[in-house]
Amino acid sequence: SEAPLLYTVEDGVARLTLNRPDNLNSFNAELHAEMRQALKAARQDESVRALLLTGNGRGFCAGQDLSDRNVAPGAEAPDLGESLEKRYNPMLRALRDLPFPTVCAVNGVAAGAGANIAMACDIVLAARSASFIQAFCKIGLVPDSGGTWTLPRLVGMARAKGLAMLGDKLSAEQAEQWGMIWKVVDDELLADEALTLARHLATQPTRGLALIKRALHASADNDFDAQLDLERDLQRLAGRTNDYREGVAAFMEKRKPSFKGE
Numbered sequence: 001s002e003a004p005l006l007y008t009v010e011d012g013v014a015r016l017t018l019n020r021p022d023n024l025n026s027f028n029a030e031l032h033a034e035m036r037q038a039l040k041a042a043r044q045d046e047s048v049r050a051l052l053l054t055g056n057g058r059g060f061c062a063g064q065d066l067s068d069r070n071v072a073p074g075a076e077a078p079d080l081g082e083s084l085e086k087r088y089n090p091m092l093r094a095l096r097d098l099p100f101p102t103v104c105a106v107n108g109v110a111a112g113a114g115a116n117i118a119m120a121c122d123i124v125l126a127a128r129s130a131s132f133i134q135a136f137c138k139i140g141l142v143p144d145s146g147g148t149w150t151l152p153r154l155v156g157m158a159r160a161k162g163l164a165m166l167g168d169k170l171s172a173e174q175a176e177q178w179g180m181i182w183k184v185v186d187d188e189l190l191a192d193e194a195l196t197l198a199r200h201l202a203t204q205p206t207r208g209l210a211l212i213k214r215a216l217h218a219s220a221d222n223d224f225d226a227q228l229d230l231e232r233d234l235q236r237l238a239g240r241t242n243d244y245r246e247g248v249a250a251f252m253e254k255r256k257p258s259f260k261g262e
């Protein structure tokens with residue numbers, strides 16, 4: 001297919017596949033528009049209880065399509081602030097705020113915004129041959145798409161600075177060892193394992209999982225005391241869900257729970 005993004009919903013999983021393989025699924029205006037639509041559709045579709053993001057071809061995503069930027073001598077400088085404000089930032093907010101789990105299957109190189117979009121997902125699996133590159137510094141830019149927030153929290157400031165200021169390629173295995181991603185998977189198993197994981201998550205207590213995300217996201221800016229208060233508030237909500245009732249009942253009756261995401 002020629003569409004820059006493939007979107008399907010099956011078994012409670014919205015699958016988004018970046019599909020500009022000839023330039024490693026880099027983002028142009030068209031792909032941005034389709035991502036915006038797909039994230040909105042996934043959020044609004046009540047059958048969707050998990051999202052799976054991946055890429056077609058040998059790369060996951062090479063970030064901004066640099067062939068879309070006119071840097072000829074004498075050309076007016078493009079307003080990259082506007083690009084972030086209008087395109088990247090809304091995409092990252094929409095992705096991170098989804099009220100169900102997001103899984104990223106990093107099938108190949110993830111560079112620039114591509115690396116940081118992956119890290120904005122809840123669970124990141126990467127093919128053994130995949131890699132992560134904070135490519136921004138090599139072209140005079142700043143890591144965006146949340147990278148300056150995500151990276152130091154995942155790998156610590158020393159490693160965040162090294163990655164962001166050197167732009168070295170980080171192997172998937174190193175990324176796993178550093179706690180930047182959840183897990184490395186053999187290349188030929190990645191697609192299946194990621195789909196199985198997303199399908200599993202789509203059968204779990206969706207509202208509880210959404211509250212877990214809220215709590216963990218908020219922890220970055222809260223002290224211990226504030227976080228205890230937040231846990232109280234969110235647990236109150238979780239305790240009112242049908243899935244909590246079902247989970248406890250199934251445990252007591254020694255049977256498998258059947259969660260409805262309510």
Ligand code: T3D
Binds near residue numbers: 063
């Ligand atoms: O502008 C704004 O809106 C601000 C926001 C910025 C967000 C950002 O993401 S800035 C960072 C942009 N990305 C990069 O700087 C990464 C550029 N790409 C690379 O460094 C390398 O391609 C990779 C390390 C990712 C992969 O290297 P390799 O050797 O495996 O592949 P390759 O040969 O470089 O790339 C394959 C093809 O994809 C090639 O095209 P060709 O020669 O076959 O016609 C290459 O030009 C194209 N490609 C790769 N990345 C991009 C790209 N084309 C346009 N934009 C790209 N980002």
